[in-house]
Structure formats: C-alpha cells, structure tokens
Amino acid sequence: MSLCFNPACRHSNPDRLSSCQQCGEPLLLGDRYRALQEIGSGGFGRTYLGVDDAEPDRPPCAIKQFLPASANDKAIASRLFRKEAERLRSLSHPQIPKFLAYFEIENQQYIVQEFIPGQNLAEELAESGVFSETKIRDLLRQMFPILQYLHDRHLIHRDIKPENLIRRRGDRRLFLVDFGAAKLATGTALAKTGTRIGTAEFVAPEQLRGKAVFASDLYSLGVTCIHLLTNTSPFDLVDGDNHWVWRDWLGDNAVSPQLAAVLDRLISPAVSSRHPSARAALQSLDKPIPKSKQNWWKYGGAAVAALAIVAIIKITQNRETVNPNQPIIRETNxxxxxxxxxxxxxxxxxxxxxxxxxxxxxxxxxxxxxxxxxxxxxxxxxxxxxxxxxxxxxxxxxxxxxxxxxxxxxxxxxxxxxxxxxxxxxxxxxxxxxxxxxxxxxxxxxxxxxxxxxxxxxxxxxxxxxxxxxxxxxxxxxxxxxxxxxxxxxxxxxxxxxxxxx
Structure with a gap:
C-alpha cells in the first residue's frame, strides 16, 4: 500500500499508483520515494517506512515529513529541519544513516534517509530489562568514535538518549539518529547563549542554559548509560541535594569500579571535570584505575557533584553581591x-x-x-x-x-x-x-x-x-x-x- 503524504488526507492506496485515489496528490517524492507505513511521530512531524521505486530492488528508506504539532514555533522548527538536512548531507559515517534526499514541496519539507531495521535502546530496555556492564561497554565503544567523528567536524548532537540509538538487526551495530537538534560549533558560538534543545532528563547543565559544548554530548551519553543500567528515570538518580546516587539503584546489576569511574566522569556537572574528548573517554574505558583510587571513585562520585554545585553557589552569591536581583516593579503585559x-x-x-x-x-x-x-x-x-x-x-x-x-x-x-x-x-x-x-x-x-x-x-x-x-x-x-x-x-x-x- 502507498500512504498519501497530504496531512489532510493520508489515504492508503493500492501499491504502484502514482497519485492518491482520494485527493489526487502525488504519492512519490521526487518521482521515486514512496511511503508504505507510518513508523513514528513527534513534535516536528511523522516518519514513514518507504521504498525507492527508482531502484530495481526497491530498497527501504526512512522518510521524515516536517509537520509541527504547534504553529507557535513553526518558523524555528522549519529552520531546524532544514539544518538537519544540511548536517546529514555533510556526514559520511558507517553508523549514521545515509542521507538520500531533501525536498520542499508546496510548503512541506521532507528528509529521506537510509532505513535502519532494528530497535532503539529504549525499546530494547523495555523488552529485555537492564543492561549489563558488558552491554554498556559495547555501547560506549561504539558511541565514542561516532561522537569523536561529529566533534571533529564541529558538530554537537545535543540530543543523545536511548530513543536516538538504534541497534541494527543482524550485526547488532548501533546507529546514531535524529540530527534535528545538532548544532554547528565555532570558536565564537561556543561562548554564546543559544537555543536550549534536548530532552530534559539527559541534557547537561550547561546545555539547559543554552551553552552546549562537545562535552555536553558526553554527559548525555553517560546519563543514557546509567539509565540503561538502572531502568530508572535520571531525575530519580539524584538525591535532594542534586548528588548522583545511581549506584543505589543498581540492585544486583554489578558495575566494576573502573566502569563506574568512567561514568562518574562523563556525568560530572562541571564541564572541566569530564573527559576532554570522546577519544580520551574511549581510552579511559580500558585503562585500569589504581587500587588506591578505587574506593574514592566508589564513594566519591557524589562528592564531585557536590563540589561543583558548591562552586556554582559561591559564584552566584558573589555575582548577586555585586549586582543583586531586586524584585521587579514595572508595568507588565x-x-x-x-x-x-x-x-x-x-x-x-x-x-x-x-x-x-x-x-x-x-x-x-x-x-x-x-x-x-x-x-x-x-x-x-x-x-x-x-x-x-x-x-x-x-x-x-x-x-x-x-x-x-x-x-x-x-x-x-x-x-x-x-x-x-x-x-x-x-x-x-x-x-x-x-x-x-x-x-x-x-x-x-x-x-x-x-x-x-x-x-x-x-x-x-x-x-x-x-x-x-x-x-x-x-x-x-x-x-x-x-x-x-x-x-x-x-x-x-x-x-x-x-x-x-x-
């Protein structure tokens, strides 16, 4: 069957037709890409499983249709969608879906990519339960090189989370998807406040303030790992004083001090305390820590967070001493x-x-x-x-x-x-x-x-x-x-x- 792309129609048509039986709209994008079924939807639109009719074997593809749920941010969302196409066009990595085409047709935008058959890690967690240390290590070994590839090209993904990591059926290779939030980082852009985009549970503190850096992706990857280890919302993995307590939620799912040390560093609230790069983080994954430091890492992860928070509080207090935020009395809208x-x-x-x-x-x-x-x-x-x-x-x-x-x-x-x-x-x-x-x-x-x-x-x-x-x-x-x-x-x-x- 062929689905109509017209949002007001979406009629299911017999295969091989070139136009919709109900509304008459074309069923092929660029005279080649046909939608077979809807496989996802979100705030920016819908994703379809499609095929390329121009190829003899009709290979599968993923078709993303820009269709914002709210008209409030349509201009911003449209720009981000177009930027996603530009970013994908510039990338060539075996674990990032290949970019195939981009279309703007009658005020509608579409991105066509390679289709990755498999489950995302959120689905895998729901089906198979918490990840073991072996699975987390495999995840990190696959993800660190992908992030290093992006960062070497001055790209920050800004939305690393289980839903955006797909494990391909067959070879079990992980793919990083959804570059709608990706941002080009330049020497000046890193110092400026930008649009705060990402998923709240997995977003780094500096990214919440609109100042994402390369280490923000490392933080989100680390939080993804502790979520997969515990099957618990990251919001519940901190205590009332904002200290990470993810070990308390492990149950019988043991984690070695060496891996825990890597994760603690990835999720440090302070950017300067994280690994300097994805490449360095990968090197530390197999580097044993001295026995003298193992107990410190076992019990000191929360201390790192506490020291960072104390520093932030002191900076805030000093700033307020110089320029206090007085209650505002002004004519309001x-x-x-x-x-x-x-x-x-x-x-x-x-x-x-x-x-x-x-x-x-x-x-x-x-x-x-x-x-x-x-x-x-x-x-x-x-x-x-x-x-x-x-x-x-x-x-x-x-x-x-x-x-x-x-x-x-x-x-x-x-x-x-x-x-x-x-x-x-x-x-x-x-x-x-x-x-x-x-x-x-x-x-x-x-x-x-x-x-x-x-x-x-x-x-x-x-x-x-x-x-x-x-x-x-x-x-x-x-x-x-x-x-x-x-x-x-x-x-x-x-x-x-x-x-x-x-």
Whole structure:
C-alpha cells in the first residue's frame, strides 16, 4: 500500500499508483520515494517506512515529513529541519544513516534517509530489562568514535538518549539518529547563549542554559548509560541535594569500579571535570584505575557533584553581591499575565487532582506578544511566556508540587525571610470539593532584560519551598511584584470593588 503524504488526507492506496485515489496528490517524492507505513511521530512531524521505486530492488528508506504539532514555533522548527538536512548531507559515517534526499514541496519539507531495521535502546530496555556492564561497554565503544567523528567536524548532537540509538538487526551495530537538534560549533558560538534543545532528563547543565559544548554530548551519553543500567528515570538518580546516587539503584546489576569511574566522569556537572574528548573517554574505558583510587571513585562520585554545585553557589552569591536581583516593579503585559495565570490555574487544579503536572497541555494558545511553553523539572514545572519581539520582557511561573510532611509544617511555622527581597513562595488556592493530599507552591518571575529566548530551567527542590531561595526564578529572571500587581488589576476587572446597594 502507498500512504498519501497530504496531512489532510493520508489515504492508503493500492501499491504502484502514482497519485492518491482520494485527493489526487502525488504519492512519490521526487518521482521515486514512496511511503508504505507510518513508523513514528513527534513534535516536528511523522516518519514513514518507504521504498525507492527508482531502484530495481526497491530498497527501504526512512522518510521524515516536517509537520509541527504547534504553529507557535513553526518558523524555528522549519529552520531546524532544514539544518538537519544540511548536517546529514555533510556526514559520511558507517553508523549514521545515509542521507538520500531533501525536498520542499508546496510548503512541506521532507528528509529521506537510509532505513535502519532494528530497535532503539529504549525499546530494547523495555523488552529485555537492564543492561549489563558488558552491554554498556559495547555501547560506549561504539558511541565514542561516532561522537569523536561529529566533534571533529564541529558538530554537537545535543540530543543523545536511548530513543536516538538504534541497534541494527543482524550485526547488532548501533546507529546514531535524529540530527534535528545538532548544532554547528565555532570558536565564537561556543561562548554564546543559544537555543536550549534536548530532552530534559539527559541534557547537561550547561546545555539547559543554552551553552552546549562537545562535552555536553558526553554527559548525555553517560546519563543514557546509567539509565540503561538502572531502568530508572535520571531525575530519580539524584538525591535532594542534586548528588548522583545511581549506584543505589543498581540492585544486583554489578558495575566494576573502573566502569563506574568512567561514568562518574562523563556525568560530572562541571564541564572541566569530564573527559576532554570522546577519544580520551574511549581510552579511559580500558585503562585500569589504581587500587588506591578505587574506593574514592566508589564513594566519591557524589562528592564531585557536590563540589561543583558548591562552586556554582559561591559564584552566584558573589555575582548577586555585586549586582543583586531586586524584585521587579514595572508595568507588565496584562494579556500575557492573564494567559499565564490561566495556565497556572489549570496546572494547579490538575496537580491537586492527580499528583502530576501536565507536561504537554493540549491547548496553550499564543497571543500577539508572547507564546507559551512548559519546562518540566524534577519536582515541578516552569510555565513560561516567551516574547515574540526583542523589546519585550518574558514571564515565568515556577511551580512546585508534592506532599507536605510534618517537618515541612514545622519549617513553615518558623519561617522568616532571609533578606528584604525574599517575599517567599505563594500557595495556590484550591476549590476542590474534597481536600487534596497534595500541595503546590509558585514563584512569579520576570526577565531582567528584554528577550526572545526561553530561560534555563530553575532548580525545584524535593521538600516544600518556603522562600524564593528554595524555589528560585530561572537564570536571567527575578521575582516580580509587577506580576502580582497585574494579577490584582485583572481580578478587579472581573469582580466589583464594592457590593452595590440593592
């Protein structure tokens, strides 16, 4: 059968036809590539298993159709899709699917690649269970050379995760796919803040801030490995102080100190503590560590993370001493605040009902000045109104969700602001007919400068946040009294300030 590429049709036609029986659209891309069945879909579009009709044996191919789920970011997504085609065209590696063709037809974009028959590693994990040390070593030995090939060509993949690693059926060779997030790194680009792209669970801290480097791919590969070793979300492999505790989740799946040392270095929060290159990481994979250091690596992985975090905190404190982030009082965009407050209420109601925030709300309607996005975190979410124009400010609501313990209640009773700028967090109202065992808190934030970029994800701790230090605004944003004032104005719009006499 031949599937119609027309998004409004998608009719299944008898094989060998050249145009759709239902809508009349051509069934062949470039008069040669035919779609047989849909094999995947995502935020940017659909992927089809296809064949090349121009070849006698009709070899299989993968056809990616650009079809964004949201019109908000269509221009950006279209540019990324086109960039992916450019990147793939320039690559020639036996473990990266071959680029075959790129088409732009009536405002639709398509990429045609070699089809790799097999499972991705997320599917393999679900079917076969946790990976052994032997499988992880094989994964690293195959992946490090691929990453070195990319990095030698100044490319950062930026989305290394199990779903993007396919094991080919037959020879068990791993292939790296999905270069939609790949970015060209130049001497100046590495120092600039860029678009933050990637999958949150596997993304390096610097990449969350929009500053991906080659070592960011190594970090994501390391996190992929500890996820495959534990079959546990990476968000659960850190403790309340943001220290890696992945060994605690291994169970009976033993890992040698030597491999653990390599993984600890890959997932270090500090870029300078990671391997200097994929090539160096590969060399360290088979290099035994001295016995005197084995206990340090066994118990000291969390210490590396802790030292890095302490350093970050000290840098932040020093910066704030010089240039404190005072609460913002400025005229705010009422339309953006009104829409943001609506999405906050939806998220609050859903969390109190289910104990989970909505990571992909079905409707986040853009307005003329802003579009909206959800950034999931460990213990909450970040709702962001992102400006469309460079002379406009961004707004963010950082929401925590959880259950309040007795110790939380004691802390709440004794809480005092740490400084005059600490207004604490806000408890969102609940209009549920029955009490909820869950609770939420929110901090309202506004960008310090005009922007058109999404902010990095702020840290959302596990325990009940009481101060703006415990539920901070994202970097580049500060607590905003302007938002509070705007919400008061919006409330006055819908409710009379006084009750009229009968």
């Amino acid at each position: 009422l339309d953006a605040i009104e829409a943001l407050s609506t999405y906050i209420k939806i998220q609050n109601d859903h969390y109190l009902e289910t104990g989970q925030f909505l990571e992909n709300p079905s409707q986040m309607i853009p307005i003329a000045s802003h579009y909206f996005t959800v950034q999931p975190g460990d213990n909450g979410i970040q709702l962001v109104a992102i400006p469309r124009q460079p002379d406009t400010y961004g707004y963010a609501a950082v929401l925590w969700g959880g259950k309040i313990s007795d110790s939380d209640r004691d802390r709440q009773q004794n809480w005092k602001p740490q400084d005059p700028t600490d207004f604490g967090t806000f408890s969102l109202p609940s209009f549920r007919p029955t009490p909820s065992e869950y609770a939420t808190r929110v901090t309202y934030c506004e960008s310090l400068e005009s922007t058109t970029e999404p902010p990095p994800l702020s840290e959302i701790g596990r325990s009940l946040p009481l101060s703006t230090h415990e539920l901070p605004c994202p970097e580049g944003y500060a607590f905003s009294l302007g938002i509070i004032d705007a919400m008061g104005k919006l409330s006055a719009k819908t409710q009379p300030s006084s009750i009229p006499n009968p």
